[in-house]
Amino acid sequence: MYVLGISGLYHDSAAALIHNGSIIxxxxxxxxxxxxxxxxxxQKAIAYVLKEAGITGEDIDAVxxxxxxxxxxxxxxxxxxxxxxxxxxxxxxxFEKMFAHKLWIHNDLKNAIGCLGKQGKLLTAKHHISHAxxxxxxxxxxxxxxxxxxxxxxxxxxxxxxxxxSSINLCETIAYPHSLGLLYSAFTYFCGFKxxxxxYKFMGLAPYGKPRYYDLIKENMIDIKQDGSYRLNLxxxxxxxxxxxxxxxxxxxxxxxxxxxxESRITQREMDIAASVQKITEExxxxxxxxxxEKYGKETDNLVIAGGVGLNCVANGKLQNARIFKNIWIQPAxxxxxxxxxxxxxxxxxxxxxxxxxRNKDSQKGSLLGPSYTKEEIFKWxxxxxxxxxxxxxxxxxxKIADLLTENNVIGLxxxxxxxxxxxxxxxxxxxxxxxxxxxxxxxxxIKYRESFRPFAPIVLExxxxxxxxxxxxxxYMLKVGNVIETRRKDxxxxxxxxxxxxxxxxxxxxxxxxxxxxxxxxxxxxxxxxDRDTNPKLYDIxxxxxxxxxxxxxxxxxxxxxxxxxxxxxxxxxxxxxRTGMDVLILEDAILFKExxxxxxxxxxxxxxxxxx
Amino acid sequence: MNLTDIKEKDLLKEWASFHAxxxxxxxxxxxxxxxxxxxxxxxDTSEENIIEYGFDTMDELxxxxxxxxxxxxxxxxxxRLTVSAFKLxxxxxxxxxxxxxxxxxxxxxxxxxxVYNF
Numbered sequence: 001m002y003v004l005g006i007s008g009l010y011h012d013s014a015a016a017l018i019h020n021g022s023i024i025x026x027x028x029x030x031x032x033x034x035x036x037x038x039x040x041x042x043q044k045a046i047a048y049v050l051k052e053a054g055i056t057g058e059d060i061d062a063v064x065x066x067x068x069x070x071x072x073x074x075x076x077x078x079x080x081x082x083x084x085x086x087x088x089x090x091x092x093x094x095f096e097k098m099f100a101h102k103l104w105i106h107n108d109l110k111n112a113i114g115c116l117g118k119q120g121k122l123l124t125a126k127h128h129i130s131h132a133x134x135x136x137x138x139x140x141x142x143x144x145x146x147x148x149x150x151x152x153x154x155x156x157x158x159x160x161x162x163x164x165x166s167s168i169n170l171c172e173t174i175a176y177p178h179s180l181g182l183l184y185s186a187f188t189y190f191c192g193f194k195x196x197x198x199x200y201k202f203m204g205l206a207p208y209g210k211p212r213y214y215d216l217i218k219e220n221m222i223d224i225k226q227d228g229s230y231r232l233n234l235x236x237x238x239x240x241x242x243x244x245x246x247x248x249x250x251x252x253x254x255x256x257x258x259x260x261x262x263e264s265r266i267t268q269r270e271m272d273i274a275a276s277v278q279k280i281t282e283e284x285x286x287x288x289x290x291x292x293x294e295k296y297g298k299e300t301d302n303l304v305i306a307g308g309v310g311l312n313c314v315a316n317g318k319l320q321n322a323r324i325f326k327n328i329w330i331q332p333a334x335x336x337x338x339x340x341x342x343x344x345x346x347x348x349x350x351x352x353x354x355x356x357x358x359r360n361k362d363s364q365k366g367s368l369l370g371p372s373y374t375k376e377e378i379f380k381w382x383x384x385x386x387x388x389x390x391x392x393x394x395x396x397x398x399x400k401i402a403d404l405l406t407e408n409n410v411i412g413l414x415x416x417x418x419x420x421x422x423x424x425x426x427x428x429x430x431x432x433x434x435x436x437x438x439x440x441x442x443x444x445x446x447i448k449y450r451e452s453f454r455p456f457a458p459i460v461l462e463x464x465x466x467x468x469x470x471x472x473x474x475x476x477y478m479l480k481v482g483n484v485i486e487t488r489r490k491d492x493x494x495x496x497x498x499x500x501x502x503x504x505x506x507x508x509x510x511x512x513x514x515x516x517x518x519x520x521x522x523x524x525x526x527x528x529x530x531x532d533r534d535t536n537p538k539l540y541d542i543x544x545x546x547x548x549x550x551x552x553x554x555x556x557x558x559x560x561x562x563x564x565x566x567x568x569x570x571x572x573x574x575x576x577x578x579x580r581t582g583m584d585v586l587i588l589e590d591a592i593l594f595k596e597x598x599x600x601x602x603x604x605x606x607x608x609x610x611x612x613x614x
Numbered sequence: 615m616n617l618t619d620i621k622e623k624d625l626l627k628e629w630a631s632f633h634a635x636x637x638x639x640x641x642x643x644x645x646x647x648x649x650x651x652x653x654x655x656x657x658d659t660s661e662e663n664i665i666e667y668g669f670d671t672m673d674e675l676x677x678x679x680x681x682x683x684x685x686x687x688x689x690x691x692x693x694r695l696t697v698s699a700f701k702l703x704x705x706x707x708x709x710x711x712x713x714x715x716x717x718x719x720x721x722x723x724x725x726x727x728x729v730y731n732f
Contacts, residue, residue, distance in 0.1 A: 064664070065667070068665070068667070069667065070667075070678070070679075070682045070683075073683075073695075074682070074683060077630075077683070077688070077691075078638070078642050079642060079643075080626065080627075080629075080630040081629075081630050081633045081634060081638050081642070081687060082634070082638050082639045082641070082642035082643045083630065083634070083639075083643075084630055084631050084633075084634020084635075084639070085630075085631050085634065087627060087630040087631070088627055091623060091626055091627055091630065092623070095623045095626065095698075095702075096702060096706070099622075099695075099698045099699045099701075099702040099703070100702035100703055100705070100706035101706070103675075103699050103703075104699070104703055105667070106667055106668035106669075107703075116668075121666050121668060122666070122667050122668050123664055123665070123666060123667065124664065124665055124666075124667040125663060125664040126663050126664070129663040129664070159657075160654075161657075168663075169657075169659070170657045170663075171656070171657055172654040172655065172656055172657060173654070173655050173657060174653055174654065174655070175655060177643060178644075178653065223646040223647075223648065225650075225651060225652050225653060226651075227651075227652050227654065229652050229653035229654045230653060231644070231645070231646050231647070231653050232646075233645065233646055234643055234645060240643060346663070346664060347664060350663070350664065351664045
């Protein structure tokens, strides 16, 4: 039985195809259209997943959308009625999208697929059920407590449920407009970053600050109960009126100044706000998990998480180390894209009543669920364009790449199937040595063209992870943050250093914090990806070869893109990104390309105008 | 004709104004309640988590809206909503050069950074 799941019309549209419960393919539309967070009907992603399975729309048994339009309409109308005479902005902002597009999802999907499968009908799953399903069904657990947290889906912003076998039941929810995801986004906006794409930067900024605004925010903006449930003081927000995220006057009065303008200098205030909001977020998530454990987790020590807030890997790491649940599995595509997968899985197991088989590791297949190229296709592509390259043979591939890494080359690594979800996990990655003090600044400024303060994540052999980090579990999807162990640390007082250097982050970032400086954040934290041989043997072999040469089983891994660009999807995307940036070497499957041997790259456009800054 | 200027939108604004009440505002835009011990809401297990969705005609949509939006407050709005859906859909399907910049079908359309559109 083929089931096609779809997310779209909000942000991060995606398609996912399952066959008899097994994930065949999943991909975000942005990777094909090259528009980050593309919200449109995922026409190209749909075409890809069908092609991967070798089927057409007529072979699909069911098509499932990850949201229920009538429930969203209900919220929109009730919100408007609650605003009364002040509903103009809300209605002006949402009227067309609701009535011209969202209600017509069945028609748009029919057009995109060619038909609505064998039955000619569209199924719609609730938004948080889709998230819950994306977290539970691929997890390695027969039974688990489920926690979903995002901005909003229909009415729900936070939900707790139980998954067992093939069934999922949501038990308790928190409703719009009270939303942890929207609270985080509001502060992201206030600190001058973009809502959605900037949330991750805001999280990365937190370690530079102290939570000086923690009490102020808790006293004025949010009430958190002992059971983790919460409500916002709506006077500080404007999103429920259809305006900007925040009430700027109220925010400015509380934080003694207006919103930071995008791209302007980041000051200690923004760093301290980020630290404060991060602390509150962690506190809520830990309280939610404690409540879920106490009320629903008596018979299970497993927790699964999805929803955009599930991408807050710092909070995830704290939650893991709090040991409320022994085992935690987080959907790698925790945001809306993963809803496509969840919707398909929910239909297969809960709607059609199929039996679920639990796999030991998990059923997510390393989240390597996107397009791939054979080495012959790559050679042909390069030959047709007269691009200079050499062929790598299996027995020398890892060795050669490790050699180049030890010489401090920055390498674009394009191999196997593209990742599903926002993180590059070694198949569409830029990798480099993490031993150099300058590598973080170098990659940020010369290759990624992004803010210098942003940290880089390590990939580490799973069996060596404890030699570097204090994380008490594996982290195959780069969704948990742990600390570099004390014996590797160097003295580093971020507050003092920022003060002494007049808040000049660039100077401070180049100062070593451990013996693996490029992946050690200023608070000694690291967003860890553990690598095992079964999931990604090619990446594993590179790490092994590098360890043999240097004694370090760890490398920098960052997504293969520049700022504002979706992660590369095709060989052409990869070559273009390679040529436009300061990368030294490109590995395209078994072809190796050196920058100095490439002909001059003719860029028809100023590529910095191609991608809107995120 | 600009999609944002159609009269159904004004009718919806009128509806929102007409039905505004402190009770609805309190119920939907509820504030902090320091006396409450919890903000959790227990899920209604009778609600379907997954349903068939679709309509082809105005009559089909109207019937579904009457069924799903059955509260008193919605009593006089089903027809307006149905007309809005069919009218806006038709207008949004026009050739691209005639439609507004904000048209979700336009591949160049980008959600403004300050609007978090739900």
